[in-house]
Amino acid sequence: xxxxxxxxxxxxxxxxxxxxxxxxxxxxxxxxxxxxxxxxxxxxxxxxxxxxxxxxxxxxxxxxxxxxxxxxxxxxxxxxxxxxxxxxxxxxxxxxxxxxxxxxxxxxxxxxxxxxxxxxxxxxxxxxxxxxxxxxxxxxxxxxxxxxxxxxxxxxxxxxxxxxxxxxxxxxxxxxxxxxxxxxxxxxxxxxxxxxxxxxxxxxxxxxxxxxxxxxxxxxxxxxxxxxxxxxxxxxxxxxxxxxxxxxxxxxxxxxxxxxxxxxxxxxxxxxxxxxxxxx
Numbered sequence: 001x002x003x004x005x006x007x008x009x010x011x012x013x014x015x016x017x018x019x020x021x022x023x024x025x026x027x028x029x030x031x032x033x034x035x036x037x038x039x040x041x042x043x044x045x046x047x048x049x050x051x052x053x054x055x056x057x058x059x060x061x062x063x064x065x066x067x068x069x070x071x072x073x074x075x076x077x078x079x080x081x082x083x084x085x086x087x088x089x090x091x092x093x094x095x096x097x098x099x100x101x102x103x104x105x106x107x108x109x110x111x112x113x114x115x116x117x118x119x120x121x122x123x124x125x126x127x128x129x130x131x132x133x134x135x136x137x138x139x140x141x142x143x144x145x146x147x148x149x150x151x152x153x154x155x156x157x158x159x160x161x162x163x164x165x166x167x168x169x170x171x172x173x174x175x176x177x178x179x180x181x182x183x184x185x186x187x188x189x190x191x192x193x194x195x196x197x198x199x200x201x202x203x204x205x206x207x208x209x210x211x212x213x214x215x216x217x218x219x220x221x222x223x224x225x226x227x228x229x230x231x232x233x234x235x236x237x238x239x240x241x242x243x244x245x246x247x248x249x250x251x252x253x254x255x256x257x258x259x260x261x262x263x264x265x266x267x268x269x270x271x272x273x274x275x276x277x278x279x280x
Contacts, residue, residue: 008088015127015231016212017139026213029092029204038094039081041200041221045096045254046076052249057224059119059244059257062153062169066116068196070249074098074112079216080200094201094216097227099194100161106233108189111161112196118226119169121153122243122258123206123214124176129231141236142210144179147172148240154180156193163191163228189234195227197239198247198255206241215239222247222255 002008011026049055055068079095100110126142128134148154152170154177156163163184168177183190202218217223224242231237247255 002086002088004085007083007085009083009091009093010088011091012212014130015237016125016210017135018211018213019209022207022209022211022213025207026092026204029201032203033092033094033201034203035080035082035093038200041218042078042080042096045198045200045222046078048249048252048254054249055254056246056248057116057118057242058246058248059121059153059242060246061244061257062119062121062155064117064119064155066114066118066158069113070098072098072100072113074100075102077103090216092201092204092213092216094204094218095197095199097195097197099196099227106189106194106230108192112193114158114161114193114196116158118156118158118242119153119244120148120156120226120240120242121151122149122223122241123217123225123239124149124210124241125212125214125239126210127212127231127237127239129235131235134235138236139210141179141183144175145238145240146176146210147174148176153244154240158193161193163193183236187234190229190238193226193228194230195225195239197225197227199223199225199241212239214241217241219243219258220256223258224255 049070055070057066077097079089079093124145128138152172154173155167155169157165166180168174199217201216204217206214206217224245224247228238244257
């Protein structure tokens with residue numbers, strides 16, 4: 001419809017609050033993307049997925065593991081590489097994702113072949129549909145779910161793409177677990193893991209707050225995220241990054257946990273100088 005001579009990049013700003021400063025940052029990212037590198041990363045991951053029946057997901061820090069059958073009947077969506085005439089994609093680009101149905105449709109009977117435990121730790125995004133009256137509820141829900149970004153994780157027990165249990169791994173994650181349990185009670189469609197996604201753009205540092213543009217964050221080359229719900233079928237659509245997960249096909253690593261920075265302090269004394277501080 002846009003014609004062979006036109007290209008369309010869409011910066012998704014409608015479903016989450018996006019400030020002028022955030023938009024400026026992501027537009028700068030758009031200018032600096034190494035499209036060939038992102039496309040090569042996407043192609044390499046797809047090639048590895050085509051050669052194996054199962055993907056292994058492990059969070060060693062929380063002791064969780066899960067498997068994803070990547071050869072299921074899914075709709076794979078690729079947002080990577082240089083646009084050709086007549087094409088469109090999100091901006092900044094850098095995402096590879098699988099959903100059980102066409103990306104614009106939802107069916108509660110369809111499933112991802114995802115089984116085991118997944119630890120959600122990292123950026124949380126709460127998308128809303130087109131109803132602006134939902135903004136306050138969206139903000140409250142984000143505030144509760146964002147507790148999982150503070151260091152403690154939410155662990156999901158998943159049986160063939162359906163969430164059958166949720167628990168906190170640490171006290172700070174309890175508000176997020178309670179929020180999810182309330183959503184499951186209100187609408188069972190939230191119990192379906194609808195998206196298996198890999199952010200591929202390693203040039204992005206996630207911005208604070210509920211910002212949908214964080215979704216393509218690639219961490220150390222690629223980073224796992226999962227999606228729950230899909231607007232307008234559900235009032236909100238939730239994206240959870242799994243920043244501490246290792247995603248692997250055989251010996252091939254598709255996504256690695258983020259490295260954690262060491263805490264550095266400068267002072268006049270060292271830890272062994274107890275006598276100087278009157279301990280002896």
